[in-house]
Amino acid sequence: MSFSYYIIYKPFGVLSQFSGEGKTLGSLGDFPSDVYPVGRLDKDSEGLLILTNDKRLNHLLLDPTYLHERTYWVQVEGEITAQAILSLEQGVMISVNKKPHKTLKAKAKILQGIESLLPERDPPIRFRKNVPDTWVAISLKEGKNRQVRKMTAAVGFPTLRLVRWSVENLTIEGFETGEVRSFDQDTIYSSLGISTKTQPENPFKSTKIKKTKKKKRF
Template identity: 60%
Template sequence: MFYYFVLYKPFEVLSQFSPEGNKKTLKDCMDVPEDVYPVGRLDFDSEGLLILTNDSSLNASLLLPRRAHERTYFVQVEGEVTMDALHQLEQGVLISSNGKKFTTLPTKAKLLASPPQLPERHPPIRYRKNIPTSWISLTLTEGKNRQVRKMTAAVGFPTLRLVRHSMGQLNISGWQSGELRQFNRKELFSKLG
């Protein structure tokens, strides 16, 4: 039997079930059948939408480059983002991955007029009175290691908080951090496109 789950992965939780030092893992957040694993990953210091399944065909279809699914991230960055920085992100920026330089694919980047409706992060972002922050939305079709963080840093705006909000039409609007929902195959695949 195949299982399909979507988790709002909390901050400071590894995208794995096996222990690693004293860090929290998915095992600390939920109870799912033993053969269920995450599709892709979110970094320890990132939050948001994470799909888990025991259906290897879903895993393959989402992770193969030729079947790129759009992933949208809400990103809080340090500083007041400029239109020039957003334009650079849209065109692709030079970053490093696995010791090699490469230019990211074009992306959709926009400044959010107000912070997105998200659960509070624990612990919260450190507030600094003299340093403003901005929220942007980035929609990518590729996912190199720590790519979003490297991209915002490359244009001069380090990432403070990173939340994967959606994959295709599947999103976590209104969800709480740590919330887990189960889907059937048809529901999930229709939302992913």
């Protein structure tokens, strides 16, 4: 079977599906009928979305037992504090399916001067002269519904704009809003750290070496 792989920069306001009311992925190009998005981005989020008919890749990226890192560039309201960054890294309490959930440990850092690396959003974020904002990079290995937005709200800095920048080493650097690029399997798999020849139990984790118990000496 021939597999197809597309990376798109999903624009704000576009649904991560091919059917439904409003703008859908079909508005971005003429895709093969058997290609579907791997996961989703909310309508009000932007950035990297993988489209493929490779069911194995879909399984590896969506199964929560296969930890893979996704990095989001997040514009938050206010000047975020060092304590808030630390809380994001250590895990915060959010609501998932109306139940409390503590997020896994993450990576978080303040970004400087990255606006030129991103295309402008349409419509743009409402500018308020007296309210500062901060760009933050947050890298996660889990994907709960609207997790990033809930996390920044939990530390007191609501999300204004959210862009999925990368999945492992696969990024949208240099993409324009709505741009679609086709890739071969080797490029996709190598960027994601997955072997095309083997199917390890967990391709995103390093192999653990079992420690053997030392025999007691008498």
